[in-house]
Amino acid sequence: MKNWLVSHVHVLLFTLRRFLTTPLSSLLNILVIGIALSLPAGMYLLLKSVQNLAEQAVGTPQISIFLSMDASKDDVAHIGKQLKQHAGINQVKFVPRDQALEQLKQTTGLTDVIGGLAQNPLPDAYVIYPKISDAQALEALRDELQKWPKLEHVQLDSAWAHKLDAMLKFGLLAILILAVLLSFALVAVTFNTIRLQILTQREEIEVSKLIGATNAFIRRPFLYFGLLQGLLGAGAAWLIITISLYLLNNSLSDLTHLYVSSFTLHLPSVGESSTLLLFSAYLGWLGAWLSVAQHLWKIEPR
Numbered sequence: 001m002k003n004w005l006v007s008h009v010h011v012l013l014f015t016l017r018r019f020l021t022t023p024l025s026s027l028l029n030i031l032v033i034g035i036a037l038s039l040p041a042g043m044y045l046l047l048k049s050v051q052n053l054a055e056q057a058v059g060t061p062q063i064s065i066f067l068s069m070d071a072s073k074d075d076v077a078h079i080g081k082q083l084k085q086h087a088g089i090n091q092v093k094f095v096p097r098d099q100a101l102e103q104l105k106q107t108t109g110l111t112d113v114i115g116g117l118a119q120n121p122l123p124d125a126y127v128i129y130p131k132i133s134d135a136q137a138l139e140a141l142r143d144e145l146q147k148w149p150k151l152e153h154v155q156l157d158s159a160w161a162h163k164l165d166a167m168l169k170f171g172l173l174a175i176l177i178l179a180v181l182l183s184f185a186l187v188a189v190t191f192n193t194i195r196l197q198i199l200t201q202r203e204e205i206e207v208s209k210l211i212g213a214t215n216a217f218i219r220r221p222f223l224y225f226g227l228l229q230g231l232l233g234a235g236a237a238w239l240i241i242t243i244s245l246y247l248l249n250n251s252l253s254d255l256t257h258l259y260v261s262s263f264t265l266h267l268p269s270v271g272e273s274s275t276l277l278l279f280s281a282y283l284g285w286l287g288a289w290l291s292v293a294q295h296l297w298k299i300e301p302r
Helices: 002-021 023-058 073-085 097-108 111-115 135-146 159-200 202-210 215-258 270-298
Strands: 063-067 089-095 125-130 151-156
Touching: 002 023, 002 215, 023 159, 023 215, 023 270, 063 073, 063 135, 073 089, 073 125, 125 135, 135 151, 135 159, 159 202, 159 215, 159 270, 202 215, 215 270
Parallel strands: none
Antiparallel strands: 063 125, 063 151, 089 125
């Protein structure tokens, strides 16, 4: 085990020295990978920020529940208790029928007409604020509540939720397509870089095979090179995204101050940064492995 670790550490140090021997070429490859990765990753973070802004703009989703006219006080209290205990509901507000009638008078200006009514035509109602904002989940909650006894009507305005959900799905699909295309491009960049290294070190590889080196031993430094190149490229992408968002947030602070808002673009989280590093490292390793698998077997001692 110790010899295995020493061998891998030796190969890793050798690979790092190879980066230093060709600093300009290595830096350009890392920048290409960083810029390519920063496009879909940055767009994803922008989409998340826009999603939060849109949810703030449209407000918290509400569901209005109108009770039956024959519902007793005990029924009203029982329904209120059930709503407060429901796992999908964050807040419950009770609107008595008398209060609803007064609000109707104030908002419509028909005080004389409403005052001439023999009895209050409005039922008791609850306004609930769900914990979720997904359109399908809201509709499922509405359908569930509609089945409860003593409820006359459950009203949900889910049009905005459907529009927001459709826009987010479209944005995510566009980002996914871009990420897939750029992933193929990054694999191709690493593939070509390793191919050139194999051709440059052809004689060295032939000598290594003559003295008994296995393909796995010869392949190892190339795989490390691809992995490290992808990892450093992801680091460059993280710096590009972070610096760009920081500069944009500075500009946004002046704009949002004029509109008395606190909107900011979200920086990549620890989980998102780790995903970016691991994904890029894998792409670099994959490109190196494909290149070695195609070109290494063609080199045999003469």
